[in-house]
Amino acid sequence: MSDEDRGDYASPPCAAKEIAPDYFDPLSVDPAQARDVARWRRAERNRLLAARRSQDVAALRAVGQALASHVAGLVAARFPSLNGLTLSGYWPIQSEPDLRPLLSAWHAAGAAVALPVVETRHAPLVFRRWTPDTRMVRGEWNIPVPPPEADRLRPRIALAPLVGWDGEGYRLGYGGGYFDRTLAAMQPRPFVIGVGLQGARLASIYPQPHDIRLDAIVTEAGVQVLRENA
Secondary structure, three states, X not given: OOHHHHOOOXXXXXXXXXXXXXXXXXXXXXXXXXXXXXXXXXXXXXHHHHHHHOOOHHHHHHHHHHHHHHHHHHHHHHOOOOOOOEEEOOOOXXXXXXXXXXXXXXXXXXXXXXXXXXXXXXXXXXXXXXXXXXXXXXXXXXXXXOOOOOOEOOOOEEEEEOOEEEOOOOEEOOOOOHHHHHHHHOOOOOEEEEEOOHHHEEOOOOOOXXXXXXXXXXXXXXXXXXXXXX
C-alpha cells in the first residue's frame, strides 16, 4: 500500500478535479479532503502513465534527446564547470525518457554521478555513485541500482522524474512519497530539476505542506519553471 493509499502523503481538495485552483487551501489537512485528492492523484497518475506508455519508441527517443539537451543547457547555465560537481539522475522505468546518455556525458566531463536507492522502505533515499561501467544490481521494485559497495554521495543537483507537474513547480510522482521525504531530510538541499513530458502538465497538484516545490521543471519543450530564488 502506498503512502497516498493510506492518506498519509496526499493533498486536498475535495472533488479536486472540478474546483478551481484558487479555491484550494494549501494548508488544509482535512482527512476527507486528503482521501479525495489521493483518489484524484491516483486516477491522474494512471491516466498520465497510460498516455506515456502509448508513445512509440521513436517518439520517446526523440523526447529523451530533447529533454537531455534542455536539461544540459540549464545545468551548464547555472554551473559553468561540472568538474567535481555531484549530480544525481535516475534509471528510466515505465516508459520514462532515457537520460542515461546525459549522465554518461556528465561523467565524462568530470562530474560525480549518483543514482537514488531505496535502502529502507519509507525512509529517505540514499545516493550511490554510478558510472557507465558500474555493475548494477536489482533494487526495490526490481529497478537496477548501483551495488551496496558503491560510494554514497550527496548531490548538488538532483533530477526528479515527473509523472505530472504544475506551473507552480510541484511534482506528481509515483505515489510512494520517497522524493519529498528525501528532500525534506537533506541539508543543504540540492538544486532539483523535475524532468517530464509537456503533455503531463496539470492545472495544479493541490499541494499540501509535505509537498516540496522543485527549483526547475524541464520538458521536451524546454524550461517550463525556474524559481527566481533557487
